[in-house]
Amino acid sequence: MKSLSLLFLCFSFSLFSQPKATLVKAEYIFTVPPTPACHASTIVELSKNTFMASWFGGKYESSPDVGIWIATNEKGKWSEAKQIVDGIINDTLRYPCWNPVLFKTKVGKLLLFYKVGKNPREWWGMKMTSDDNGKHWSKVEKLPEGILGPIKNKPFQLANGEILYPSSTESLDEKVWNIHLEKSDKNAKTFKKINIACDTFGVIQPSILQYSDNKLQLLCRSRQNAVVQTWSSDNGNTWSPLTLTNLPNPNSGTDATTLKNGLQVLVYNPLKKGADWFNGRYKLNVAVSKNGKDWQDVYTLEDEKEGEFSYPAIIQSTDGLVHITYTANRKNIKHVVLKID
Template sequence: MYRWTTVYAMRTVQADPKYDGILRNISDGTMEAYMMPPFASNHASFIEPLPNGDLVMAWFSGISEGMSNVAIVFSQLKNNSNQWSKAQVVSQRKGYSNQNPVFFYDNKTDALYLFHTQQEAKKSQLGTRSEESAEIWVLSALNVTNSSNIRFSPPRVMFKHKGSFDRNRVVVSLRNTWLYPIYYAGGSSKDQSSNLKECVDHNVFSSWLDHPFLDTNYLVQPSVIRPKKGDLRLVAFFRDRRAQYIYKADSSDDGKTWSKPTKTTLPNNNSGIEATVLSSGNFAIVYNPTNKDRNPLSISLSTDQGLTWKYTRNLEYKTDENGVEFSYPTLFQDSTGRIHISYTYNRETVKHRVIPNEQWIMQQ
């Protein structure tokens, strides 16, 4: 029995949304924009704020996940604008498929890093996945705060360890190092596990330290948060390959060592999740509250450090069709208290949703 109170807004998705990248007010008090999809299949977005108030987003787009030439694409929303730019290809390679972009903005150097995975492409859409061949690549853009047009460097391989995958946000340690959560895919689900990489000297091409998560067979795509600014404690939430529960682990030494993961009260459908800490100190997590489908997509709020999740509200829910997909969310809270979320919209495009505040999650 799951111990949370569900506050459902039974919101049916629009029949014919406009995929034009325009951010619009909608009737439930939120805002939404459907990105302009460059190719047929779109998935695994990542949204990131810049100090000047701009937002940037990346996702992968192509014929179909795992196929040749699936690209990482990039879009930008200028401060005080309601129009996302047309997505541009920033990383693409024939014979390979790109996935899982992750942004990291380094405020010390005003550089924006874009990490992503790259694996050998399937021979056909019915072919087997080749996750065991994946590596992690990186692009960077300098002087982004004052740049009218962000330009990325050519992509370069960063982690050659086969099967390396990322998904969620980099955290800056109290040692001023970069903590980058990754996982190792390929093989059986039982053989997959998670790791926290540490970049000590801020050079992504130098050696990284490894801080393995304990007993994370089946547990992947860690989302790491710091519950209290300046405190050594970190918390990680994991996707469960067995499609049972979201799992949670703790670190009391700023990510060097971790407790054994334990299951939370939240279900997981073996799909992506992301958590964040709100300005109030409460935790928020976006996920599919089911053990099967990628519908609905919901946001839950915890007021007791992740022990229970008292409030849940749907972001997307469609009742009249099978096979719809709302998945792979990413989120952050801006300085005004608004919560920005991006996620896959039925593989047709990516959606940007803006929640006015955390009280919205609590509303009946």
Template sequence: MRTNRYLTSVSIILTGLLIACSSPKTESESNANASTVTLQEVSRSMVFDSHPGFAQAHASTVESLGNGTYLVAWFGGSYEKHDDVGIWLSKGDGTTWSEPRVVAKVRNDPHWNPVLHRDENGKIVLFFKVGKEIDHWETWIQYSEDGGETWSTATELVPGDKGGRGPVRNHLTILSDGTWLAPASHELNKVWNAFVDLSKDQGKTWERTPYFDIDRNLIPEEGIIQPTAWESTPGKIHLLLRSSAGKIARTDSNDGGKTWAPVYLTDLPNNNSAIEVAHLGGEKIALLYNPVEGNWGDRNIIELAVSLDNGKTWPVRHTVEETPDPDGEFSYPSLILDGDHLVYTYTWNRKKVAFGKVKIEGLK
């Protein structure tokens, strides 16, 4: 184990007023308008400085082990799409991290988009993609019973599938009825579509929905991919999605994820890069994203935002990191709620994985 020197300790007071609605305010809305949310930065570090096993690192995922330590996985190799790219892993407490090691390499093809999940029994599940081209990649899965120290042999999630099943990049959402909801998408011939995969038996079998209804005039060019999900009340599920329209897209379900409303655009900017939501309870959610409009826009700023009204408005905003260099990259965030802390990772200039942990206070 080694100690990373990239550590700060600072309290950030973030206060915002909700945008006024045209309809009369209820008492609860007035209380929400007066809310003050405090985020106290607990730790911040780089998971590694460099490693001889990979020149580039991207698409990290973070999961809590429930004891103040975290697993972080990413894909690393010479560069994205190179045959030597595998899935790497490190364990740490936010300031000290283990030496990165390969935990998944099923064959000499590029590996992609790991997603970690800790089930109700403490077992760690690792999903990841394998394939030379995104259009035809496969989803693989493996397990750890000892906090990521050892892993089962990887197997295909849905044998014979091409295009990808299960979570495409963001965490699973465990619904109130115990269903595993995996936010999913396909990229076929430069046409993007999204759906969800549902499992009633903790990942043993999966049933996917049809693609979401999307207006290609509203969302031109590629489309939508990489959803991130939350359940506001039992059976009411919501997704934000990466899009090629310059805005984050959204869809909602009232029947536990079986059917979905037509996709619509939010007011949140999106540069056609990944996003992730963490559910804070009820209608409170946090979002880590690049606040940049435009298809294939810059990724040189990353922001944390909090909504108190199920994503209608985002009164609390904090710039996590930015650079004036348009070629700088802070992207592909992973975000979880661990007790009363938000924990996140993201790609840092394709060379490193940044980690942060903040304590949340003032939510009502």
């Protein structure tokens, strides 16, 4: 009888200790889209209960009129969207803007990175900063030659103040994808590149997860029908060979974050690729792991076969809630708040 009671207690503990996600809020950032198309959102917490989101928007992806837009959320309400930067080079030349990434440093400086160029093979990195949570911005600054900044997902700041930027490149013929890291000082003034051996894998758009003992993990978009990973045991200076995870990936962007309780959270399209680039992007899930190796789906954000829900961004706010933004049918940006424990 005692053994049966013990077995029941162990089963109960296992059952109730499994991570779970509860929906707090789901909303679109704008009721009337300011542009015909938008994509590649990013989100940051400015202060308690105040957030900023950014994305690129214009007639269509790669259209020269595409610029970087922002909106702020104060006390649960999104402001009107406004464009803050464009890709105008001179009176006769204009390029589209791409993939903004917002990040607030430990000393309170707000960073906005984005790319400018006619395509992801030939774009270059740009940066703006703000000391007052985006009320005023610095002049636009082009990043040093060979430095692109974070390609899609947010940076990670080390305990010593240095900042790691997950980045990647695509060859002109589109056949070769490679990830790398870029590291800056705490003020994002000086940069250096950290190469990662990609072997035969084609990977881009990594995100950074944190573990104890200076251990980091990168999770990457791939063309291998799976999320691809690499590990570092020295704060990102050197990296293990790339390996496949057991997470499907239909050649679509993902994002991940480490929660304060140590749980790892990934937002991804849990399907395989199809004949067209958008195949597999109709379903968007949230998965949780305690060790970065064994993942469990805990929430389905979208599952609509005629839709496209992609390019998520994820953060944890001061109050412990998880905020996710993502592209909704290329027409809007959706904001979802979850409680994950």
